[in-house]
Amino acid sequence: NAGVMQNPRHLVRRRGQEARLRCSPMKGHSHVYWYRQLPEEGLKFMVYLQKENIIDESGMPKERFSAEFPKEGPSILRIQQVVRGDSAAYFCASSPSQGASYEQYFGPGTRLTVT
């Protein structure tokens, strides 16, 4: 059973470009979470999604950031018009919808560098 997959692992963007980060949850998991780890800071929750629904986006910046988890395919975190302050590691986690729904399993992360 493959774990949570994220791609790309490393992403370099110039200021003003768009960044698209992908996350494929573990097989059988229908809940996805995105977290951001800024340099010298801890992880911060961004958004919690279920298939085709955003459940909690209280940690998402109000502008330029969006997330989706379509019926088919991976979850996407999209950052428009990136700025240097967006440079961070972005982690995705997934959990099952029933049973151990409180266990969040993380992917390896996407390290975004904005130049």
Next chain:
Amino acid sequence: GEDVEQSLFLSVREGDSSVINCTYTDSSSTYLYWYKQEPGAGLQLLTYIFSNMDMKQDQRLTVLLNKKDKHLSLRIADTQTGDSAIYFCAEMAPDAGNNRKLIWGLGTSLAVNP
């Protein structure tokens, strides 16, 4: 309020026990977690404890929860060099509805010396 605090560094000798401490402030926390992060890697779920438990043991890992003091600890017995990593404490404090976000400490960097 939501706040999780950990000491930033811990150094132990190989074979000794390590104890990593964490305090949290949200008394409604239901689950408390320990994750391990090795350099450049993702976060590995080590263990977790439900808030109605005092202790949980899993092989070399022992989690102790003092709910009154809002204090959580992770003990690693017979610490090995492969245990060198950053250990994160996290709490889940669900509101009514579907809130499942984890609130994180800054991590404790564990160095194991041969």
